[in-house]
Amino acid sequence: DVKVTQSSRYLVKRTGEKVFLECVQDMDHENMFWYRQDPGLGLRLIYFSYDVKMKEKGDIPEGYSVSREKKERFSLILESASTNQTSMYLCASMWDPSGNTIYFGEGSWLTVV
């Protein structure tokens, strides 16, 4: 079974703090994704990566950056957290883009106060 692991399930951070959300997958998947989930808005893509050190902006990249130094690990960084970044963050991975299934981690609930 594919396993996507997000390091933190629940975080509370202060406004202005730098926040790291870590994600690791164990299936040698090429593609990794970070989504944000908010009520009524569904899942919105923040960034994705199709290879080590490669990244592409998704629909809402503002205020976020990412890092993919190793194939199995994809980190989401909030340089200076703001209250409007309070949300559920979901990491996902996929073998290749040809209609393959995307697999999700358990999610990280971030609260910025």
Add this chain to the structure above:
Amino acid sequence: AQKVTQAQTEISVVEKEDVTLDCVYETRDTTYYLFWYKQPPSGELVFLIRRNSFDEQNEISGRYSWNFQKSTSSFNFTITASQVVDSAVYFCALSELNTGNQFYFGTGTSLTVIP
């Protein structure tokens, strides 16, 4: 424009009732893939099914069934004899071959099964 529409925001049914979750999609690609995911209260999205655009055959898996109709651009999901454990948010998603990295998700339907 929304590529995947789940018009039902919330649905409540009594246990053992059947329930259908609607999904309408929009694409110009001839090759695309449709998915359903379940998100229980724990938060993780669990993959349920994947269909490609060339296979309109309906599928049944236990109490779950899916009705794919290209003529109406719909991919509806029916739960037969619902159970409390079916309570979750269900997401429909579209992946187009030409934009392979992108998944387009609907806004989800929250299903509550009342015992």
